[in-house]
Amino acid sequence: MKTHHIAAPTFGRRNALFGGTALLIAGCLSRALADKTSASKLRELEQKAHGRLGAYVLDPVRGTAFGWRENEHFTHASSFKMSLAAMLLAKADAGQIDLDEILHWTKDDMLPVSPLTKANLDKGLSVRDLGRATLVTSDNTAANVLMRRFGGPSQLTAFWRSIGDTVSRLDRYEPDLNDTPPGTDLDTTTPAAMAATTAAFVHGNVLSAGSRAMLRAWMTDVKTGRDRIRSSFPVDWVSGDKTGTGIGKTKHTYVDLAFGGPAGRGPLIVTAYFEPIRPAKPMDKNAVAVLAAVGHIVAESLSRS
Numbered sequence: 001m002k003t004h005h006i007a008a009p010t011f012g013r014r015n016a017l018f019g020g021t022a023l024l025i026a027g028c029l030s031r032a033l034a035d036k037t038s039a040s041k042l043r044e045l046e047q048k049a050h051g052r053l054g055a056y057v058l059d060p061v062r063g064t065a066f067g068w069r070e071n072e073h074f075t076h077a078s079s080f081k082m083s084l085a086a087m088l089l090a091k092a093d094a095g096q097i098d099l100d101e102i103l104h105w106t107k108d109d110m111l112p113v114s115p116l117t118k119a120n121l122d123k124g125l126s127v128r129d130l131g132r133a134t135l136v137t138s139d140n141t142a143a144n145v146l147m148r149r150f151g152g153p154s155q156l157t158a159f160w161r162s163i164g165d166t167v168s169r170l171d172r173y174e175p176d177l178n179d180t181p182p183g184t185d186l187d188t189t190t191p192a193a194m195a196a197t198t199a200a201f202v203h204g205n206v207l208s209a210g211s212r213a214m215l216r217a218w219m220t221d222v223k224t225g226r227d228r229i230r231s232s233f234p235v236d237w238v239s240g241d242k243t244g245t246g247i248g249k250t251k252h253t254y255v256d257l258a259f260g261g262p263a264g265r266g267p268l269i270v271t272a273y274f275e276p277i278r279p280a281k282p283m284d285k286n287a288v289a290v291l292a293a294v295g296h297i298v299a300e301s302l303s304r305s
């Protein structure tokens with residue numbers, strides 16, 4: 001948003017203050033209307049997409065937010081791996097773990113979509129490399145190896161609670177965590193809760209400056225999100241994300257947690273979850289396109305501000 005400085009030498013102090021207040025109120029109303037418009041576009045997107053969409057957009061710079069179904073529960077799928085990586089970095093910052101510790105696993109531990117752990121089965125990898133692998137390539141075996149070493153799913157839930165997230169929870173390991181049983185909140189979060197948590201990692205003081213930069217770099221390098229939210233961001237934006245794709249027995253969930261914005265500006269935080277009514281296998285391109293459309297709405301919202 002551009003700021004215009006208007007000189008008014010003939011105004012008294014009272015009039016100048018009143019005029020400044022009026023401009024501030026007008027600016028706030030303009031932003032509120034823009035956010036309301038963007039929220040309506042999310043609702044319209046859901047109606048056209050034939051599924052359940054939950055999304056939340058948080059702008060820490062302006063202190064504004066908008067969303068749709070932002071307080072409803074959705075399955076994490078692999079998006080929990082962003083928080084897992086952040087937990088490791090936070091524990092390293094506190095001197096509780098050593099990122100250079102080498103961990104090992106066996107053939108029996110191997111899961112599909114585990115490129116780095118498959119390539120390093122014989123020699124193992126450091127906690128740091130495994131943490132990066134969970135984000136950049138969504139390595140499933142790496143996630144399980146790390147969770148088993150550092151306290152299991154309940155430890156990640158405890159980490160969320162320690163930073164003020166009272167909603168997000170993880171209850172099981174890969175691959176079971178991808179399918180939330182009907183009538184339960186197992187392995188779920190809400191778009192609003194995860195947006196606040198992501199903002200705490202990207203903007204806040206949960207991590208040291210060095211660890212925060214490392215997490216953002218890992219998210220920037222993510223390979224699985226190039227056709228989701230970030231695909232609709234302007235090419236000159238600095239952005240990163242973590243995806244999730246949960247192919248469950250009763251529903252499929254497509255997820256993307258992203259940050260993005262022009263260089264030199266604090267990035268927006270975007271969380272999006274979509275459950276198609278009629279899911280397709282192995283990957284629903286239409287569902288992925290819905291997440292890309294969320295990114296387009298976000299980019300438009302910033303251009304209007």
